[in-house]
Structures are given as structure tokens and as C-alpha cells.
Amino acid sequence: MVDVETFEQLLTPSGQSLLAEVAEHSGLESDLALGTRLRRTWAPELVAAAVTQNRLRAKAVAKFGEDAQHLYFTPDALEQSTRSVVADHRARRLAATGATAVVDLGCGIGGDLIALARAGLRVRGIEVDPARAAIARIGASMPDSVNSAIAARSKASRFRRASARTGRRGTSGGSSTGPSPSGAMRSSSLGDIKPLAKRNMVPYSAE
Numbered sequence: 001m002v003d004v005e006t007f008e009q010l011l012t013p014s015g016q017s018l019l020a021e022v023a024e025h026s027g028l029e030s031d032l033a034l035g036t037r038l039r040r041t042w043a044p045e046l047v048a049a050a051v052t053q054n055r056l057r058a059k060a061v062a063k064f065g066e067d068a069q070h071l072y073f074t075p076d077a078l079e080q081s082t083r084s085v086v087a088d089h090r091a092r093r094l095a096a097t098g099a100t101a102v103v104d105l106g107c108g109i110g111g112d113l114i115a116l117a118r119a120g121l122r123v124r125g126i127e128v129d130p131a132r133a134a135i136a137r138i139g140a141s142m143p144d145s146v147n148s149a150i151a152a153r154s155k156a157s158r159f160r161r162a163s164a165r166t167g168r169r170g171t172s173g174g175s176s177t178g179p180s181p182s183g184a185m186r187s188s189s190l191g192d193i194k195p196l197a198k199r200n201m202v203p204y205s206a207e
Contacts (some may be wrong), residue, residue, distance in 0.1 A: 023054050035048065056078055063081060063111075071109070081111045091119035095120055098146050104126070113139065
């Protein structure tokens with residue numbers, strides 16, 4: 001599981017420099033040797049995150065093509081993510097229906113959000129896992145990939161605070177204190193509902 005604080009450090013200028021150095025020396029040094037050398041300068045947890053991220057990006061090329069080098073992953077999220085060719089096909093199909101917006105409930109790391117936005121749809125992602133939501137936000141802001149209407153948002157912290165206070169549970173096993181999925185989805189919307197989402201929260205007018 002990716003620590004959100006460490007992930008956010010990777011996004012800083014120094015974190016990006018570390019990622020670039022790891023990518024430059026990958027294949028020239030083993031992960032062990034590279035990590036040992038870099039830990040003399042960088043925090044161990046940041047080095048571990050950068051080395052892991054570089055390895056995951058290489059693996060992700062099979063699913064995401066050139067986009068993989070601009071995205072971020074966790075091992076589990078990469079395994080569960082949609083291949084870009086599938087996401088692109090699905091996005092074109094949805095756009096062809098005349099839909100103008102899609103709410104992705106349980107958007108994961110946001111692979112579908114990128115494809116949907118490229119197809120010209122306004123998208124909104126909701127993800128209960130804070131690390132995956134943070135990754136989705138980075139993907140949603142990738143240059144030349146999405147339009148400015150995108151808002152990939154995490155309700156995780158509010159889900160958990162509300163759950164602790166009330167014991168209520170909402171979509172994807174979380175407790176929702178923000179706008180409900182039904183409130184987010186209008187009559188001209190399509191929803192991508194993950195298996196754990198409560199379908200009775202989705203309006204009948206949505207597909």
C-alpha cells in the first residue's frame with residue numbers, strides 16, 4: 001500500500017529529480033545497488049517509492065503505452081486497471097450515445113477517466129482509497145490528455161470520519177458525507193459503477 005505522504009513527496013521538484021535519476025540508471029544498476037546508493041542522499045522511504053514507481057511504470061507500458069511514463073501506480077491498482085485500448089473503446093461507445101458526462105464510482109487510479117475525457121466527456125471520479133484518488137488526480141491533470149472540466153475527487157477522509165461518528169456506510173464500503181452519487185449524476189449522465197457500489201443510490205435515469 002502506498003503511503004500518501006510519501007507519494008506526495010514524489011510530486012515535489014526534489015521527488016521528481018529522484019524519479020528521473022532512478023529512470024536514468026535503471027538497467028545500468030540493480031534495484032538493490034541503485035537503492036543503496038541513493039539512500040545516502042535521500043530518505044529511504046522516498047527511494048523505495050521511486051524505485052517501485054519506476055518498475056511499475058515499465059510494467060504498465062503493456063496496458064497504458066506511452067502514457068505509463070507520466071502516470072503513477074500501485075501494484076494492486078495496476079493489476080486491476082483497465083487496459084487503455086479497452087478504456088478507449090468504452091469511452092468512444094459512451095460518447096456515441098450522446099452522453100455529456102460520466103461519474104466513475106470507484107475510479108481507482110483513473111485510467112478510465114483519462115480515456116473518457118479524451119473522448120470529449122465531462123468526467124468525475126470518486127474513489128474511497130486516498131492513495132488511488134491522489135494518483136487519479138495526477139492522471140486527470142496530465143497535459144494534452146484531459147480537459148479542464150475534470151475533477152477526480154477522493155471522499156475517503158470524509159467517508160472515514162463520518163463512519164467513525166455515525167457507523168453509516170456508503171458507496172464502496174465508505175460513509176458518504178459529501179454529495180451522493182445520485183446527486184452527482186444527472187439525467188444526461190452515464191455512470192461507471194463498480195461492484196461494491198450501492199446501485200440503489202444511482203438514479204433510474206442514468207445508464
